[in-house]
Amino acid sequence: MTLIEAGASDAADPLHSVRDRFALPEGVIYLDGNSLGALPRTTPARLQQVATQQWGDGLIRSWNAHDWIGAARRIGAKIAPFIGAQPDEVVVADSTSANLYKLLVAALKARPGRATILSEPGNFPTDLYIADGAAWSVGDARIRTVPVDTIVDAIDDDVAVVMLTHVHYKSGAMLDMAGITAAAQARGALVLWDLSHSVGAVPLDLTGCNADLAVGCGYKYLNGGPGAPAFLYVAKRHHATLRSPLSGWLGHAAPFDFSDDYAPAADISRFQCGTPPILALAALEEGIAQFDGVDRDALIAKSRALGDSCIALVEARCPELTLISPRDAARRGSHVSFRHPHAYAICQALIDRGVIGDFRAPDALRLGFAPLYIGFADVWRAVDILRRILDDRSWDDPRYHARNAVT
């Protein structure tokens, strides 16, 4: 692919104009929307409006007048079509980590006599750390990790819940949700899917997969802003039986009765906890609104084509890098990773030249393609700059060695 061909692909892209909905800085090719989605142009005004009119003028009255009290359910219902769920099976609450914890403890308690959380090594760290905390909390429970291609065989009578990330944060590999879910359920286990790297970029059909539980992130492809609230999904058949350990007042059946005794809401609201973060929820709702009018099939096709073109260009022009991600786009999320011994310094050099990707320890360069605002010419230019960095051996530059924290 030449730059001219890439430009032609952009011109033919039915989503090309959607990019204008985002306030991307000049001179930057942003290939990290899988870590932090870009700023929608309308979000600052929305924040302004919520702060000045709803909070400033409405004050406490806005809990009713502007439906603050319903925001977590309302936005959850808007996320539902992204994941193939019913509107009343999704709620926005807390962080992805906290939601993982809620559902892991709920699952362990719902499967007495089973004490194992089964996962894969190298899962996103917070998932494993939270599983460790959930097992420690309930006591007499444990986390076990096995290579993901052996996970179905590892589901024995002690497994209460299988916890997996649908699209791997590093490799981008996408798991077989329907197959693993069915196999786990056949062995009496629940399955908890982390959709953080999936939602807004790949096809998801939780209902069709008969999924039990899921969580996901608001600040990646959903464009909700740094540290945006997360969401959780619980299949309706589990609403009456699964209990949240974080039984805060917003999950109560009648939060404004102020009774001393806890009684969980009958529906998905039982997985809410504390007072919802209204400013952050407004930004998340605005982030989700950027998908309005966007054809979902076209979005997914574009995501795959961007990844394919990146792989083809890197393999043709930068053979020093080794592909980590699946070559088959249907088995991949919307990011692609490559291995290189100097990946960290290469990533810093790329950022320095306006190409923002990220590094994942120990040696992965990760490039994400948020299909709402990344185009084919972006990919071409990014690989061109990568080629020059390799030619320059930029990793010899000590400026690119200092380790920084990047989430």
Next chain:
Amino acid sequence: MTLIEAGASDAADPLHSVRDRFALPEGVIYLDGNSLGALPRTTPARLQQVATQQWGDGLIRSWNAHDWIGAARRIGAKIAPFIGAQPDEVVVADSTSANLYKLLVAALKARPGRATILSEPGNFPTDLYIADGAAWSVGDARIRTVPVDTIVDAIDDDVAVVMLTHVHYKSGAMLDMAGITAAAQARGALVLWDLSHSVGAVPLDLTGCNADLAVGCGYKYLNGGPGAPAFLYVAKRHHATLRSPLSGWLGHAAPFDFSDDYAPAADISRFQCGTPPILALAALEEGIAQFDGVDRDALIAKSRALGDSCIALVEARCPELTLISPRDAARRGSHVSFRHPHAYAICQALIDRGVIGDFRAPDALRLGFAPLYIGFADVWRAVDILRRILDDRSWDDPRYHARNAVT
């Protein structure tokens, strides 16, 4: 006190001009800052700046460039002087409910052989609900409530942790933090204080009280906005031994090493969980900044004087209402509650006439005096309108009977 005298008190108030820092709507007397603090004038611009410059232009780079990664600790350190703690003993994280959960489970686990969370009936509901959830999570634990004046005697060998709200959400009664803490510790229990209705309005000295654990709210007197992030305090002597059940990656000793194994940070950071909510944290930091240059003794003196004047005016002019709150300002928070059989309808009628207080079931009218922006003439006018509502028997008006959710 006459309106003229109230005006004179305002004129003599050294904090009177601080009110100009807040964007209070015309025609409203806002006596609910104890539920949701008012909007600081500078917060919308701060949100705008964080959204457009830090998020929009800085993108993922702002985790370092704008110290997003340090925000939870930085703002925690700013809260420390409000509660008499060291800067490295406080961190902002999650909601008050989630923080209660973390510290209750941590306390139960740290006191093996003790299985009781001791609290008082009528504590703020989320505290009791969360205690229920914490006890359920660890199993073989329970919550027990006894009248607060008998709580010290009730601390037996089974009590792992005493959980109390320092200023009661309904009555405004303030507990003896030093005395209860010492008594509980003498009996081998930890004490967890909920400072939600205290911080920013009453004197607090956690270090002087040898406090163990505390949580508090960011959206009341700290003006952080609806559903603002909360904070938690853990005395330094407990940092190495107490573990958070919500062991998310931000509480890891080395979050960016992406190792599979959980190892908690050595310091207060171990009580962080997921990715911090940057927009909400910015609003909270701006809320706290409204106390800059405000003399803490003057603030507390004003809070007490406002409550005293409200009690005196209501008792003189509205004897139909019965004081629930302590008469002694030194034993009271910055809000005052009265009982009336028609409290709900009276509260609605007050709101309708521009006086925003709130109702707490079953029969309490609660009026809060955020000393940064409420004056003595506000109190006089509010009581004057209350008198007219009583004269009108406004509770006969069916408009004021429909129950709304107000937090």
